[in-house]
Every structure is written in C-alpha cells, then in structure tokens.
Amino acid sequence: MRKGGQARVTYIALLIIGLLIGGVIGYFLAPPKAPPEIQDILDENEQLKQQVAQLLEKIGQQEITVTIWTIGPDPPSEYRYKNFEIAADMLNSWLAMMGSNVTIKVTGEFYVRPVEWGEYKNNFYLAYQAGEAPDIYLTGHEDIGFLAANEYIIPLDDYIDMFWDEVYYDIIPTLWDAVTYKGQIWAIPQDTEARPMYFRKDVLRQLGWTEDQINALPQKIQSGEFTLDDLLQLAKEAVDAGLVDRGILHRVKEGYDYFQFYLAYGGKLWNPETGKMVFSQEAWQKTLQWFYDAVWTYGVIHPNQFSGDWDNDFHGPFTQGDALFLSGGTWHKGEWIQKGLLTEDSFKENIGFALHPAGEPGLQPVTLSHPLVYTITKQAVERGVADVAFVLITLVTDPHLNSYHAVQSAHLAILNSQIYDARYTEDWFLKDVAYMLEYTTFIPNHPKWGDYSRIVFNILRAVESGDLGPTEAYQILYDEITTTIGDDIEVVP
Amino acid sequence: MARNILKKLRKGYLLIFLIPSLTIITVFFLFPVILTFLIGLTSMDYTFRWDWIGLGNYIYILKDRWAAKILSNTLFYVFTTLIFFNVGLALLVSIMTVHINERVGSAFRTLWLLPRITPSTVYALLWLWASRGEETALFNWVLSSIGIQSVDWRLTQPWLLVILVNGFIGVSFGMIIFTAALKSIPEDYIRAASVDGASTLQIIRHVELPLIRWPIMFVTAYQTLSLLTSYEYILLVTDGGPGLFTTEVWALYSYHLAFVQYGGIVKFGYGAALATILVIIGLIMSIIYWKVFRFKELMLEPKIEV
Numbered sequence: 001m002r003k004g005g006q007a008r009v010t011y012i013a014l015l016i017i018g019l020l021i022g023g024v025i026g027y028f029l030a031p032p033k034a035p036p037e038i039q040d041i042l043d044e045n046e047q048l049k050q051q052v053a054q055l056l057e058k059i060g061q062q063e064i065t066v067t068i069w070t071i072g073p074d075p076p077s078e079y080r081y082k083n084f085e086i087a088a089d090m091l092n093s094w095l096a097m098m099g100s101n102v103t104i105k106v107t108g109e110f111y112v113r114p115v116e117w118g119e120y121k122n123n124f125y126l127a128y129q130a131g132e133a134p135d136i137y138l139t140g141h142e143d144i145g146f147l148a149a150n151e152y153i154i155p156l157d158d159y160i161d162m163f164w165d166e167v168y169y170d171i172i173p174t175l176w177d178a179v180t181y182k183g184q185i186w187a188i189p190q191d192t193e194a195r196p197m198y199f200r201k202d203v204l205r206q207l208g209w210t211e212d213q214i215n216a217l218p219q220k221i222q223s224g225e226f227t228l229d230d231l232l233q234l235a236k237e238a239v240d241a242g243l244v245d246r247g248i249l250h251r252v253k254e255g256y257d258y259f260q261f262y263l264a265y266g267g268k269l270w271n272p273e274t275g276k277m278v279f280s281q282e283a284w285q286k287t288l289q290w291f292y293d294a295v296w297t298y299g300v301i302h303p304n305q306f307s308g309d310w311d312n313d314f315h316g317p318f319t320q321g322d323a324l325f326l327s328g329g330t331w332h333k334g335e336w337i338q339k340g341l342l343t344e345d346s347f348k349e350n351i352g353f354a355l356h357p358a359g360e361p362g363l364q365p366v367t368l369s370h371p372l373v374y375t376i377t378k379q380a381v382e383r384g385v386a387d388v389a390f391v392l393i394t395l396v397t398d399p400h401l402n403s404y405h406a407v408q409s410a411h412l413a414i415l416n417s418q419i420y421d422a423r424y425t426e427d428w429f430l431k432d433v434a435y436m437l438e439y440t441t442f443i444p445n446h447p448k449w450g451d452y453s454r455i456v457f458n459i460l461r462a463v464e465s466g467d468l469g470p471t472e473a474y475q476i477l478y479d480e481i482t483t484t485i486g487d488d489i490e491v492v493p
Numbered sequence: 494m495a496r497n498i499l500k501k502l503r504k505g506y507l508l509i510f511l512i513p514s515l516t517i518i519t520v521f522f523l524f525p526v527i528l529t530f531l532i533g534l535t536s537m538d539y540t541f542r543w544d545w546i547g548l549g550n551y552i553y554i555l556k557d558r559w560a561a562k563i564l565s566n567t568l569f570y571v572f573t574t575l576i577f578f579n580v581g582l583a584l585l586v587s588i589m590t591v592h593i594n595e596r597v598g599s600a601f602r603t604l605w606l607l608p609r610i611t612p613s614t615v616y617a618l619l620w621l622w623a624s625r626g627e628e629t630a631l632f633n634w635v636l637s638s639i640g641i642q643s644v645d646w647r648l649t650q651p652w653l654l655v656i657l658v659n660g661f662i663g664v665s666f667g668m669i670i671f672t673a674a675l676k677s678i679p680e681d682y683i684r685a686a687s688v689d690g691a692s693t694l695q696i697i698r699h700v701e702l703p704l705i706r707w708p709i710m711f712v713t714a715y716q717t718l719s720l721l722t723s724y725e726y727i728l729l730v731t732d733g734g735p736g737l738f739t740t741e742v743w744a745l746y747s748y749h750l751a752f753v754q755y756g757g758i759v760k761f762g763y764g765a766a767l768a769t770i771l772v773i774i775g776l777i778m779s780i781i782y783w784k785v786f787r788f789k790e791l792m793l794e795p796k797i798e799v
Contacts, residue, residue, distance in 0.1 A: 117755060118752075118753050118755055122752060122759075125539040125541075129541055146539070150539070150540045253755075254755040255755065302626075302645075303645075303648055303735070304626070304645050304647060304648040304735055306734065306735070307647060307648075307731065307732065307734050307735050309621070312625070450755065453755060454755065457755075458737060458738075459737070461734055461735065461736070461737070462736045462737035465648060465734065465735035465736045465739075466736070467735070467736025467737050467739060468736070468737060476737070479558075
C-alpha cells in the first residue's frame with residue numbers, strides 16, 4: 001500500500017516536472033505575439049471601420065468561419081497564414097466593442113515542404129471538386145488566367161473600389177498588372193520577390209579581390225559591364241584554384257528561375273499586346289549554349305544539378321562556402337538565417353548579391369518576380385462568407401502586418417507605405433535589393449505557361465546531363481514548344 | 494425434377510459466395526478501368542469537364558515523339574528487373590537459403606524483406622545518398638578500395654541504379670513463394686536422388702526446379718504486370734532523368750502528365766489514355782503468359798487423387 005502511494009507521488013511529481021518543462025519549451029517556441037501597435041488598424045482608421053461595418057451589417061450568423069489555404073513552401077513564410085489569425089482577433093475585438101454578437105473564426109492550413117507547389121495546387125482543385133475548397137486561396141499570380149476563365153475565383157473590382165482610398169491605393173502599381181485578367185482584377189497581391197545572383201565574398205577575397213572590387217561587383221553587373229560569360233570565367237577561376245567544388249549552383253527542381261538566363265540574352269516571355277507567349281529564337285539558342293558551356297566547357301555547374309537535393313546540392317554547398325555563385329531568391333536569405341545555416345553577421349560578411357548579369361555587353365541584367373496573391377473562391381460566395389473573406393484580406397494588406405511576413409521571409413514590399421514602415425526599413429537586405437524590381441519581369445499570366453515551363457526544364461536537364469548538345473537541344477525545344485503550345489506562342493527571331 | 498432444383502440451388506449458393514469477390518473486382522478493378530478509358534476519350538484537365546474528343550488522345554500518342562523511347566525504356570526496365578532480380582535473384586536466394594542451416598537461412602531471408610518493409614521514401618533516400626558522386630558516398634567509398642574511380646552513379650549509370658533499387662525490393666515476393674514451394678517438395682525425392690548419386694547442383698537442376706515450375710511461372714507473370722505499372726522508385730530516384738526521358742517509363746510518363754506539373758497544368762485526359770494503353774499491354778501480356786505457360790493446366794483439377 002505504502003509502495004503504491006510512493007509510486008503515485010513520484011508519478012505526480014514527474015507529471016508536474018514534465019508540464020513545467022513543456023511550458024518552458026512552449027514559451028520559447030511560441031510564435032511572437034503581434035506587438036500592440038498592429039492591433040490598432042481598425043481603431044486608428046475611422047473610414048476603414050465604416051467600410052467594414054457596411055460590409056458586415058448584412059451578416060446575421062453568430063459565428064462565421066473562413067477557411068484559408070496558404071503555402072511557403074519555405075517555413076519562414078508562415079505569416080501568409082498567421083496574419084489572418086491576427087486580423088481575425090482584431091476584427092473580433094472590434095466587433096465585441098461594437099456590441100455585435102458576430103464572431104469571426106479563421107481556419108485552414110499553411111503548407112510547407114515536403115508539400116510542394118504542384119501538390120498544393122492539386123489539393124486545391126480536388127478539394128474544389130468535392131465542394132471543400134477554401135474561401136481564401138493563396139496562389140501564384142500566373143494561375144489567375146486559368147482560375148478566372150474557369151470560374152474558380154471571383155473578380156474583386158467592386159470590393160477594391162470600396163476600400164480603394166483606405167488601403168488599395170497604396171499597392172505598388174505594377175503589381176496590379178500581375179493580378180489583372182481580361183480587364184478585371186481577380187486577386188490581391190500578397191508579396192513579391194527578386195531573384196538575386198548570390199556570391200561568396202570570402203571566395204573572392206581568396207582569389208585576391210580587394211574589398212572595393214568585391215563591393216563594386218553588383219554595380220558592374222547592374223551596368224552590364226560584367227556579363228554571363230564573365231560569370232563563367234570567374235566561377236572557373238575559383239574552381240581551378242581549388243577554392244570551391246562548384247562554381248555555380250541553381251535550383252535543383254523544376255521552377256521558373258532558369259528563364260532569367262533567357263531574359264538576360266534579350267529573350268521575351270510574352271507579348272502584352274497579343275496576350276501570347278513569346279519564343280525568342282536567338283535568345284534560346286544562346287541560353288542553351290551557355291548552360292552547355294557552364295557544365296561541359298567550364299565545368300562550373302554539376303551535370304546532375306537538376307537531379308540534386310535542396311540540402312546537399314543547393315543550400316549546403318553555398319552556405320558552407322563550397323560554391324561561388326548561387327542563382328536564388330530573396331527568400332533564401334530568410335531561409336538560411338532561420339535554418340541556422342548562416343547568421344545575420346556571417347551573411348553580411350561573406351555573402352554578396354546582385355542581379356543576374358546581362359547575357360552580352362549592351363544587354364540588360366535581369367531578375368524575375370513571381371508575386372503571390374490572395375484569391376476568393378466562388379465557393380466562398382456560395383457559403384456566404386466572401387464579404388468577410390475580403391475584409392480579412394483587406395486587414396492583412398497592411399504595412400505593419402505585411403512587413404512581418406516580408407522581414408521574416410525576405411520577400412519584398414507590396415505597398416508603397418511599407419517601404420517607410422519602421423520594421424521594413426530596419427531590414428538592410430530588403431532595402432538593398434529593392435532596386436532589383438526595376439529590372440524585373442513577371443512570368444506570363446497564361447493558361448499554357450505550365451507547358452512552356454515544363455518543356456524548358458526537360459530540355460535544360462538534358463543539356464546539363466550531357467544527353468543533348470546545344471544545337472540538337474534547340475531544335476527539340478523549338479519543335480516541342482511550337483507543337484504543344486500551338487497558336488498561343490509567338491516565334492520571334 | 495428434384496435433381497434440377499438441387500442444381501439450381503447449388504448455383505444460387507455459388508453466386509452468393511462469389512458476390513464478395515465479384516464486388517471487389519467490379520469496384521476496384523473493372524470500374525477504374527472503365528473510368529480511365531472514358532477519361533482517356535476526353536481532354537479533361539483541372540476543370541474536370543468531360544469534353545469528348547474521341548480518339549484524339551490516342552492519335553496524339555501516335556504522334557508523340559517520346560512514346561517509342563518511353564515504351565522501349567519500359568520493356569527494358571520490366572524484363573531486366575524481372576530476369577535478374579524478381580525471378581532470377583529471388584530463385585537464387587530461395588535455393589541457397591533452403592540448402593543451408595534452417596536458422597541461418599531464415600535470418601538471411603528476413604534481411605531480404607527489409608527493403609520491402611522500409612518506407613519507400615526512406616529506402617529511396619538511402620540509395621540516393623549511397624550513389625552520390627562524392628568520394629565519401631557509400632558506393633564510391635567501397636569501390637575506391639578496389640581502385641575504381643568515384644562517379645555520380647545517378648548520372649553515369651541511371652539504369653543500373655533504377656534496376657537495383659527496384660530489384661532489391663522485388664526479390665522478396667518471389668523469394669517467399671519459391672521458398673514455400675521448395676520446402677513443400679517431399680523429402681523422399683531429394684533423398685532418392687542423393688542415393689542415386691546426384692550432386693546438389695544436379696538435384697536443384699533435375700529435381701527441384703522442375704517441381705517448382707508453376708510457382709516460377711506464376712511469379713514471372715505476376716511480377717511482369719506489377720513492374721509494368723510501377724514507377725514510384727523511379728520517380729524518387731531519377732524522376733525519369735538524368736537526360737531527356739532517360740529512365741522515363743510509361744507509367745511514370747502518365748503520372749507526370751496527369752498529376753505533376755509545376756506550372757499547374759495537368760492533362761488528366763492524356764494521362765488516362767496513356768494508362769489505358771498500359772492496361773491493354775498488361776492484358777496482352779496476361780494472355781500470352783496464359784497460353785505459353787499453360788496456366789489452364791495449373792487451374793485444372795488433378796487427374797489423380799493425391
């Protein structure tokens with residue numbers, strides 16, 4: 001009996017200790033609470049409050065649930081979802097203050113790797129068929145044509161007009177182009193980014209470069225003085241000197257980054273006048289030749305880079321100083337810091353960033369942007385929650401809230417006022433890459449863009465692996481693009 | 494009269510007993526095949542619209558410049574893996590483990606089950622790490638001790654890797670069937686052969702192998718069909734690369750087109766048409782095996798009482 005009692009005491013003690021440890025861990029792992037000032041969006045803005053009240057007055061339900069799907073897939077982009085929770089809290093406290101018995105509940109998902117974009121989009125379309133689509137769906141702007149044409153999402157022009165003077169006047173104007181399809185606006189920009197060519201300053205130092213020379217490299221790239229050929233040459237020097245194993249790294253899976261090299265050779269992706277995608281023959285020939293040379297003439301890109309894995313063939317070698325260049329995105333900086341691969345200081349000390357160099361003298365350096373956007377599904381209208389969904393999107397389209405996302409995940413501003421937001425301007429990296437947006441291109445908002453991207457990926461992979469030479473690869477690329485895309489592609493010299 | 498009623502009753506009973514399996518076959522085999530065939534006649538994409546295009550997808554397959562290459566890849570993959578691993582090595586492992594100490598044999602066979610029970614992504618990751626190009630990666634590290642230079646195995650020998658990855662998994666099925674068959678051979682036959690002066694090799698060749706002819710044929714037929722539709726490990730290890738459709742097999746091509754598009758454009762219709770072709774190939778192979786291996790005889794009631 002006594003033994004049993006002792007055992008029970010021990011169990012209770014262990015349980016208490018366990019709870020205490022759990023509590024301490026939970027405290028440190030808990031997401032940072034929104035600072036007080038962001039709770040005031042509604043308090044501060046009388047006009048916005050009236051607009052919101054106008055939209056919500058029709059609602060009779062007591063609890064309204066809004067489902068939201070977002071994706072990283074990089075974990076630092078969690079504020080794409082979390083900001084909605086903050087916005088719902090804000091809205092609920094305001095509703096309570098007004099004496100309303102309506103409460104807003106936010107539910108949904110923030111998907112991270114191993115879920116990639118393809119799977120995320122598949123899930124959406126399948127959920128839609130099952131009548132279980134989210135009310136708010138975050139996606140890439142290039143999907144808008146397809147989603148709008150097939151009535152998955154609703155146009156937002158009337159809503160935007162309602163809140164224009166309070167919120168939407170502030171959106172950086174070029175971003176509206178990315179969400180417009182057939183003259184209507186179908187989504188609200190969530191973020192954008194630039195894709196820099198990162199370089200290791202420490203490797204350049206070992207190659208004998210002075211600090212001034214290193215710091216001048218982004219400027220030389222911006223002016224077009226340093227071209228893609230120089231990039232190969234410099235990468236080869238570093239490899240030959242035994243300073244790095246790999247000269248240049250690029251993403252290891254299908255994606256849109258490779259199109260930057262084609263743009264750097266003067267290629268065009270689409271013709272806004274005809275709405276068709278463009279195949280620039282000369283630019284593609286030069287791009288394929290460049291990739292071939294990079295692997296087989298200069299030996300600075302690994303022939304199996306396209307079949308590599310993210311940790312061992314992309315993040316790892318670059319952050320450990322085993323590669324000189326990395327064609328990446330601004331969000332990678334956020335990922336490296338959050339994963340502990342680099343610290344803010346070591347990044348500043350050893351990593352530089354620039355545009356993707358021009359293909360040849362006389363051409364422009366480039367970068368590519370792929371704004372992510374919030375859409376409202378037609379099923380949200382059927383469920384009667386579209387108005388609330390739009391109020392929530394309006395609240396998260398706020399300089400403070402969006403800056404949380406931008407700073408943590410190293411994405412760029414969508415609002416003009418954000419550029420002056422204290423939190424955003426404190427981030428030296430975001431400030432320093434802002435100029436890249438002047439050199440950016442959006443990918444085409446075209447229903448057949450996926451075909452273009454897939455064919456290019458297959459051909460580039462074959463060139464790098466040595467399966468195809470540049471001439472043969474070009475011929476196959478041309479044939480495949482023109483047969484698969486047909487009338488939607490414009491071939492230009 | 495009474496006999497007729499009895500006969501009808503018997504038929505009725507049989508039907509009742511057959512209903513569960515008939516339901517399963519209809520719901521899980523027949524219905525999906527019909528659905529796949531019907532989708533193959535449409536240009537269905539994410540809109541899930543049934544836009545009928547007749548044989549349009551099949552005509553497109555005929556024009557598809559990669560179809561011939563992918564078909565020959567598929568046949569190469571299926572028969573190489575089958576001959577060397579799913580049947581060949583399975584037979585070898587069974588024979589060897591049956592002829593050694595029972596406990597050691599069992600332990601050895603259990604080891605061969607490990608790849609089968611390992612989650613597929615973990616198993617594929619292990620192979621990916623082992624076959625990397627660095628000198629410290631497992632294969633290169635082992636082979637360097639006999640003076641072989643380090644290479645990236647996925648780049649230089651993608652087929653070897655694909656076949657090994659699938660083969661090591663595929664051995665277990667045949668191994669279990671063959672071992673069971675070998676163990677069920679009456680001990681008298683082996684003893685009689687030994688008394689007649691047959692060596693172990695002769696016993697295997699002239700006694701055991703002929704006696705397990707049916708299981709060998711069954712495993713061959715079953716594994717052919719299984720390999721024909723398998724793509725999971727190829728997807729995980731090479732994803733059809735490293736070159737242009739280097740290791741792309743028919744089932745993977747269908748999967749890529751129907752489900753995996755980074756840009757979000759999927760072709761359920763075309764993917765389904767490709768899958769239908771695979772079903773047709775499977776049916777043809779089944780009929781060939783049925784005829785060549787004379788499976789009908791296997792199913793017949795024995796002519797003598799055992």
